[in-house]
Amino acid sequence: MLLRPGDVVAVEEPGYPPARRLFTSLGVRVTGVPVDAEGLVVPELPDRAKLVYVTPSHQFPLGRVMSLARRQELLEWAGSRPVAIVEDDYDSEFRFSARPLEPLCTLDRGGRVLYVGTFSKSMVPAMRTGFVLAPPGLRPALVAARQLSDAHGQTAVQAALARFIEEGLFxxxxxxxxxxxxxxxxxxxxxxxxxxxxxxxxxxxxxxxxxxxxxxxxxxxxxxxxxxxxxxxxxxxxxxxxxxxxxxxxxxxxxxxxxxxxxxxxxxxxxxxx
The missing domain is CATH 3.90.1150.10 (Aspartate Aminotransferase, domain 1)
Structure with missing residues (x-):
């Protein structure tokens, strides 16, 4: 919805190969950005990027956590550009230490971050159910794009999952x-x-x-x-x-x-x- 052929997308290097393949299939230019002990190296981001894909809570595959200072630096960088950030929090349910850092989406004050998650790790991959928390201005277009792709998800599975969550079983x-x-x-x-x-x-x-x-x-x-x-x-x-x-x-x-x-x-x- 946000990208056009020829746009630049920044991903972590090393990072999640299926995301890179997906972006490439859309005809965009994918640029790898190095990561260090604090996470994505913000000064290495390309100025022309339209979207940045990151895994700050548990960098995939290195496993490091993006520091609070680096999260703020990334949001400040995005605040002066026409760019979106996709924050993939793919396995945050399984954390074995102190309280995690605030997600980028809760630190975001400019409506730049789309937070995506999945039940593939916490439940079962065959469920094929994920979710996105998007800025309010993007939601109508996201719903329209979802409806155009395949009308809707698995309603019976999602209804059962919703009940599983509401009853405290999840x-x-x-x-x-x-x-x-x-x-x-x-x-x-x-x-x-x-x-x-x-x-x-x-x-x-x-x-x-x-x-x-x-x-x-x-x-x-x-x-x-x-x-x-x-x-x-x-x-x-x-x-x-x-x-x-x-x-x-x-x-x-x-x-x-x-x-x-x-x-x-x-x-x-x-x-x-x-």
């Missing part, structure tokens, strides 16, 4: 699942920390952990060898538009892993790296 489910994922997160982080060749990126949310490899190690060879040994890990370069410019690292997901196999699997990964 909150109970998230608390129970959060305890389980926190245990898995702790196990994965500890097991990766015992592998000398890895430097774990601290994170306190989500369903994956990213670890950087020491210089000279080939993440592609390690991931392939691990798969042959029955351990599923992904190389960080798979999330970058320019893999050769991305540091060597591994992404370890634990959303659908038997927790009793975590130590065994990551010990095997350690032996594979060695």
């Amino acid at each position: 909150a109970r489910h998230v608390r129970r699942a959060g305890r389980e994922y926190q245990d898995r997160h702790a196990r994965v982080t500890a097991a990766l920390g015992r592998i000398p060749a890895l430097d774990v990126i601290p994170t306190a949310a989500g369903l994956h952990v990213t670890a950087m490899l020491r210089p000279g190690l080939d993440s592609s060879r390690i991931a392939a060898a691990a798969r042959r040994d029955g351990v599923a890990v992904e190389e960080l370069a798979a999330y970058a538009e320019q893999p050769s410019r991305t540091a060597s690292g591994l992404v370890v997901g634990f959303g659908a892993v038997d927790p009793e196999l975590i130590e065994e699997g990551l010990a095997l990964l350690g032996r594979t790296i060695a």
